[in-house]
Amino acid sequence: MTTCPFPDSLLHLDNFSHGTPRQAIAQLRAKHRIVWQADDHAAGGHWLVLHKPDIDSVLRDPATFSSSYGPLLEDFPEDLLALQRQAMTFLDPPEHRSRRALVDYAFRPAVLEARRAMMQAKVTAIIDNIIDRGECEFVGDVAMHLPVHVMFTLLGVPEQDYAYLVPAINTVTLANDPDYAGSREEGWAASAQMVGWAAGFANKRRQQPADDMTNELLNAEIDGRRLSDEEYGVVFQGLMIGGTETTRNTLSWLFYELINHPRQLALLQANPDLVPAAIEEILRYRNTVVYTRRTAMRDVELAGEQIKQGSKVVCLLASVNRDPSCFEDPDSFDITRDPALTRRQMRTFGFGVHVCPGQHQARLNLEMMTREILARMDKLRLLEAPTHFRSNFMDGFKRMPMAFTSRA
Numbered sequence: 001m002t003t004c005p006f007p008d009s010l011l012h013l014d015n016f017s018h019g020t021p022r023q024a025i026a027q028l029r030a031k032h033r034i035v036w037q038a039d040d041h042a043a044g045g046h047w048l049v050l051h052k053p054d055i056d057s058v059l060r061d062p063a064t065f066s067s068s069y070g071p072l073l074e075d076f077p078e079d080l081l082a083l084q085r086q087a088m089t090f091l092d093p094p095e096h097r098s099r100r101a102l103v104d105y106a107f108r109p110a111v112l113e114a115r116r117a118m119m120q121a122k123v124t125a126i127i128d129n130i131i132d133r134g135e136c137e138f139v140g141d142v143a144m145h146l147p148v149h150v151m152f153t154l155l156g157v158p159e160q161d162y163a164y165l166v167p168a169i170n171t172v173t174l175a176n177d178p179d180y181a182g183s184r185e186e187g188w189a190a191s192a193q194m195v196g197w198a199a200g201f202a203n204k205r206r207q208q209p210a211d212d213m214t215n216e217l218l219n220a221e222i223d224g225r226r227l228s229d230e231e232y233g234v235v236f237q238g239l240m241i242g243g244t245e246t247t248r249n250t251l252s253w254l255f256y257e258l259i260n261h262p263r264q265l266a267l268l269q270a271n272p273d274l275v276p277a278a279i280e281e282i283l284r285y286r287n288t289v290v291y292t293r294r295t296a297m298r299d300v301e302l303a304g305e306q307i308k309q310g311s312k313v314v315c316l317l318a319s320v321n322r323d324p325s326c327f328e329d330p331d332s333f334d335i336t337r338d339p340a341l342t343r344r345q346m347r348t349f350g351f352g353v354h355v356c357p358g359q360h361q362a363r364l365n366l367e368m369m370t371r372e373i374l375a376r377m378d379k380l381r382l383l384e385a386p387t388h389f390r391s392n393f394m395d396g397f398k399r400m401p402m403a404f405t406s407r408a
């Protein structure tokens, strides 16, 4: 068995205090296709898969590498696992397919196009709100608002529920950071509470229907029956969590990198046609979902190692995006790369049956916000170094104070 050359496992939280440890990943990837890493969870360790062909073969074989224990390295408590196993993220085919079909239609190209006017109104309002100040805290004042607004509008959630839902999303997703949760247990509890909140919302909306995705979900039939309130709750949570933190982190990283690469920022300001390529590049360069985990359902050989039934198999998506066999000069941030090639090669949105259904929505959010910022804000500069949150699953900032001038 190949064991980890680092004193602590790569995914130890301390290794992520300044974001994804890219150098350590590169060293591991150069030496191994797959490596066993000790950890302090019940199984005592996990397999880390580092190369794209091996990651793809795991993610395209859900019968062998199941999602039924969830995408996190951590073990879900039994009761929460039972609840979450109603969600598409925790389901394998064939059950996965019918849950997934409930949401896929909402992110088809024509549906996205029809959403542009609603999104542009919000984008304008977000920048209106800060433009005269000359300073903002980019994560909270700018990056979080559009993704939340899009999901609220789709699902028909009233704006006043921002005050409960946004902190709840942070507690669930960032439970290892003491700024968001007192303990890991508090994070698990917040997850169950959020599903309960959404189940209550479903119940209200059955009494008072509206023309939105919530009532479409509640009226849809799977195998001749409708979703229960609780089943709606886990779909709701998946969309809220999947659709918000990820996108806000990516926008924050984009402006962080542009500020730190002034020539690339100037190029983009002079050529807004490069915006889609810049979005693709930041999705590659600073992929915000670091890994996804599967669990082996039988003894199987993978990348030359014998994987025992029940083992955790962690696909390091972050490794693919900086792999020199996938990208030329992978550690340079370059908005002039061919975006179609980047899109094909990167694994930012996963791969296989669980590949992100919201990826085109994410791209549209990022593109519209970026165009507005470039059109209206100038002389962007960081007021202090941004603070990373404590997570090995999500890579992003808690705060990024910034100064700017108005172009108007």
Ligand code: HEM
Pocket: 071, 088, 089, 090, 100, 238, 239, 242, 243, 244, 246, 247, 250, 287, 288, 289, 292, 293, 348, 349, 350, 351, 353, 354, 355, 356, 357, 358, 359, 361, 362
């Ligand atoms: C930059 C933004 C985003 C990133 C990096 C991202 C990343 C990912 C990844 C890596 C997966 C696969 C997880 C796995 O295989 O276990 C995934 C799944 C998912 N994402 Fe996204 N996502 C983003 C935006 C969104 C948006 C905007 C939405 C909703 C509107 C969304 C909803 C979902 C859902 C519901 C799933 C579960 C799909 C399934 O299990 O079949 N995501 N996302």
